[in-house]
Amino acid sequence: MSEGIVSSSAVDADWWRGAVIYQVYPRSYQDTTGDGTGDLKGITERLPHIASLGVDALWISPFFTSPMRDFGYDVSDYCDVDPMFGTLGDFKALVERAHELGLKVMIDQVLSHSSSEHPWFIESRSSRDNDKADWYVWADAKPDGTPPNNWLSIFGGPAWQWDTGRRQYYLHNFLATQPDLNLHNAEVQDALLEAVRFWLDLGVDGFRLDTINFYFHDRELRNNPPLHPEQRNASIAPDVNPYNFQDHLFDKNQPENLEFLKRLRRLLETFPGSAAVGEVGDAQRGLQIVADYTSGGDKVHMCYSFDLLSETPPTVDHLSTVVRSFEETVKDGWACWAFSNHDVQRHASRWALGFGGTPQHLKLLAAVLLSLRGSVCIYQGEELGLTEADLQFEDLQDPYGIEFWPSFKGRDGCRTPMVWGVEEKHAGFSQAKPWLPVSDEHRSQAVDRQHADPDSVLNHYRGFIAFRKENLPLIKGNFELVSQNDQVFCFRRRFGNETIICAFNMSDETQTVRIADESVETLEGSGFNGHADGQTITIPPIDAYFGLVG
Template sequence: MSADANPVMTPDKDWWRGAVIYQIYPRSYQDSNGDGIGDLKGITARLAHIADLGADAIWISPFFTSPMKDFGYDVSNYVDVDPMFGSLTDFDGLIAEAHRLNIKVMIDLVMSHSSDQHAWFVESRSSRVNPKADWYVWSDPKPDGSPPNNWLSIFGGSAWQWDPTRMQYYLHNFLTSQPDMNLHNPEVQDALLAATRFWLERGVDGFRLDTINFYFHDKELRDNPALAPERRNASTAPAVNPYNFQEHIYDKNRPENIAFLKRFRALLDEYPAIAAVGEVGDSQRGLEIVGEYTSGNDKMQMCYAFEFLAPEPLTPEVVRNTQNAFANAAPEGWACWAFSNHDVVRHVSRWGANVLDRDAYAKMTSALLLTQRGSVCIYQGEELGLTEADIAFEDLQDPYGIQFWPEFKGRDGCRTPMVWDDHAVQAGFSTAQKTWLPIPVEHVLRAVNTQAGKEESVLEHYRRFLAFRRQHPAFAKGDIVFHDAGDNQLIYTRAFGNEKLLCVFNMNAEETAITLPSGEWIGLEGHGFNSAVNDNKVELPAWGAYFARHA
């Protein structure tokens, strides 16, 4: 056999473009040791479900060592696994099994802040002259003892916490136990990049960067200006939070971040095929910042803002405006869209609370998401049509919900354990008598085993539609053009190479007839939606969809 007979496959550096990424909240996916909390071995045991679904990659929320004040988003050691979730050996096993199943692995990196129990912060707060004294954002009080400026925390109250040892305030954009790191200090950047390299060497395929626009603060600590009431948008923080009363131009969204993101990307590019997606949390400038962070080929491969995670209803106008605004803000960039995640009310409840046929609505919205221009994140349980759980106050775990109860119930309702088997203890998630969050009865009724193999189920729809999507590269990588349509109707085409696809949606609870754009269209099969075409009109049932190829 010649040396060239079996060449080594070159990794696809572009695998992320149009990828479907399945988000796993590790506490709630699968418990392997009976303590009521999910773990890495549990994830490994359930990877076949994700492979069967047809996702390209997984994104795992933080599993690093942490006191769990914010459930892993408060890291106390960036290069180890919290014993709650297992060990580094368990993570290596997860990577190996995922790659065997041809699933990429992305992990959550929280670099804007750490836990106050991280050794870096313990040293930093010990004095004003230690080697890490400037690794976090410290400031003297005003002459009257009050905080340095008016910056607010997303979790409520001032973003400054008094420390009696240093007799200074430190900055925390989230919990007081989550001090912000000072990325103006090159040593801090180096340490964070070293932690990133640690996981790259263990074989990860990419990262999701938490709160990517929070990395830098204004060195002069200038006050944020007030935000006019008509411009307040509750998608970054709940409406009851005064955080929405400010325009956040000094505590985040700083121009210095661009240079660091270039350093981060240069590290990724040392490896064959690594990708990163950044979370941009800003209600006023989200898409503009996404454009800045994804422009060129030297920063983030992709980012997402909160347009599709907001409470405002999903309408044809919202879809068109969001895609067009992104195209204007980031003509060279690439988005990653999601309708649900671990921080927001599940979209079937958020948008479909008054919908009678929730399954039909779940199928329509999934097809809409999976045919948008950009990559896609699916949140665990979304493929089952899970609704937001109603968690009693005494069962709440989320400090955000406890702080603002009852006007805002926090994030626990979307974080309840995954349901696998309606006949098993704790729906197959755990053998424990009590799980870290209760499992709603209505979720048990939608367990994986109750839907698998049933053609009309939401689960089988996701499997079928993901397979349909893979057959047509235009869905993953093509351009998008919107066409005129009536109320509650959405029409767009996706084009890539020689393929041009038509997508038609009835975003309405009543059946309707929709006029197709001019041209010869050949209906596609395999997506699971039923329709009839007569005289260049497609008749769609409530929450129906139609897909065709240009002849």
């Protein structure tokens, strides 16, 4: 190992608590083979960029063997790399290089469902009495031939698909080519945990657990009750999708999941320093599920819900409501906050009308995200301030968008290729036509241009993450909201003997606030211009203040 490089094994096992995790969508990061699709070697090639941000880890979206009906979230082999992304050797090289750069590697694990082309499902559907007959969720039709109950798929239509071979329905919460595994079967749990162990043995440091609250279904297959229109929330599915019309009491969020997560945690504990973050997809009770899954130190380490991935603008009132609810509900659990990811419209566009989409707005939002109590996920291109790409119907690849076009355009707009060079072919992503078009709007925000601009969004992310690392309360401190006016989001972070006051002016006018602390010493290096005079803090428009409380 090169001199000056710190082995990741030297980092404490609590590294995940307050970590900044950078999400890579491998199809769209860097193509090295000239086929227009990103690959593992491309990620390895670009690891210096990720390391330059100062983040602690990268999370790589699925790269496993798959027919790619849902771009890797339909796995046909849990223990191999799809040829479009490379080989297991390429993955091992990626992990080794990341560790040399001081980066942890987290990978997606899709445990709630597989591809219909997985050998397990092929065997399961072959008869009602084979060795894997009960590895998926099968049920007889009602006497009139209709599905067993009213459960709906997130991707549209019933969550049940008729199989002519078994003459039964199977459950699919997503695409019909993504049958749900039956985790009520202990053999299924064992097989999935062995797949997790496979990647731990290869040196991964953790996992992002896809749809973690979908692992179990109600054994009795009871109907979901209707949800009152006033309670419908489009954070999990677009408002044009009738999935929002149900209260999902029985197709997910089952209590049996807690024991499985304990089994998973016990496995992770045998690989010291490994960690897991779960995706909680529920619009009605997301924070309570986060609390249930992360409490006690015996299940997953952290979870994220969709509270800050929704369309609701980041007003002071909304931010305060979310974090207050989190503190009151989750208690000893741990959140992983995110504003953008591969499944939602980029927040630079999603909140543009409600808060503004200028570089200064995006810098302020980055500081808010990186100052909350919890860990943080940053999605590739977020550090550049990328907006949602506007694609034509003929360019779409996402079956979700194709199904609900034009009311909902799907997820392709946040998955377009990363932009590396302003003047390079396809912005430096590939020498061939990319699988999704490079947005002309994005080209001017390429890494090479922003790297050379000290005032760029990219350099702000680098600077603020460095500032965060220099001030431990922002990483591991507790959290206390400070009531101010409806334009200033203000809170304290306290760790040990240090307390930092964080105040964000979300308005277009200068704001002056007073705090109850005896004195505040302005912390340099945040990149913001707020200042203090005694107990009075003055913050310019769309700006922030950070101060050490005396």
